[in-house]
Amino acid sequence: MVFWIASSVVFVVGACIGSFLNVVVYRLPAGESLIYPSSHCPTCNSSLGPTENVPILGWLWLRGRCRHCQTAIAPRYPLVETATALLFWLVFACFQFSVYTLGYWVFSSWLVALALIDWDTMTLPGSLTRSGLILGLGFQMILGWLLDPSLGGVVQGFMTGTLGAVVGIWLLELPGTAVSLWLGKSAMGSGDPHLAAMVGAWLGWSGLVLTVFLSAFLGTAIVAVAMVLGQLQRGQRFPFGPFLALGGLISSLWGVPLWDWYLNQFLF
Structure with missing residues (x-):
């Protein structure tokens, strides 16, 4: 009840x-x-x-x-x-x-706003990605303190969020730059790595890796269907932010069981 x-x-x-x-x-x-x-x-x-x-x-x-x-x-x-x-x-x-409920309510609100703005304007406002990243670091510090109620726990939480943010930046920035140089035109929006950094700050590097994998898989599948249906033309730009946001939501809710399933299926 x-x-x-x-x-x-x-x-x-x-x-x-x-x-x-x-x-x-x-x-x-x-x-x-x-x-x-x-x-x-x-x-x-x-x-x-x-x-x-x-x-x-x-x-x-x-x-x-x-x-x-x-x-x-x-x-x-x-x-x-x-x-x-x-x-x-x-x-x-x-x-x-739990604290996860409060934290992920904030996280999901930022993701919904960013996904819709990117869908409408093909941009990801820095004011939202930066504030979301700062909130993510704060969330990790709270989790660190709950696990170890000391300054060491807070620092550990901050480092977890920082590592996730750095991995998020480079995981999208480097491949995006390489593909852009190969194609001779921009292959990824400048805001996508910042959104990935925000996700990494909230979920850590493992959650960020899962998010990028899910967003790439979902994005590829949906774009392929859109092209088959004639809704998207070859070479036409499309926003990647909504797929990153969707991947982040899935990772925040079911990241642990998804990682466990993967490790049991392929590594053990």
Whole structure:
């Protein structure tokens, strides 16, 4: 009973965070304030009322249209809110009442925002990747202190996050530079290594390696399907950040059992 009551609260909190992430994704690339003005229709600038601003339900209440000008409101807004709510619940289901739950809620929020911004603009804002990296180092330091409540534990946690961040930078920077020189044009966005560094700070080098493998596999598979369906042309650019974010989410939730499965299957 306690779990399901907590799950309901987690779902509502996740939906509210998803609503704020919609604001971040829309305003941050445009250089607008995340606080002012309040949520409003981008067409007629009418402010949303209290009932209209309720995550998920507000869009349903308005039937997907602005109450004032009747302009259609993209269904992506409630979809992001619902997806974030489900993601928060999934993290809670995996880690229950622990520091991992709080930490990975923050981590997943950063990943969702970065993935959507990269999908929309083919850019990964440095303000998000840098702040996410700093938070990841802080998370590792907290984990280090919980394992060893001393200065040594904190330092060990900081080194774990730092090593993961460095591996993230070089794991994408070096191959990307080599391929770019070979092709004579940019093969990877400049923000992707910084996103990988952020993931490494949160998950350590082993989680980062798994993330890169998963993102490469998923990206290759999805791009191949898109090309077969005619949705993507050969040589056409596509954002890699969403695949890195998806790989990071999978690694944070199931990284340990995935590594155990791999080691049991291929090394032992």
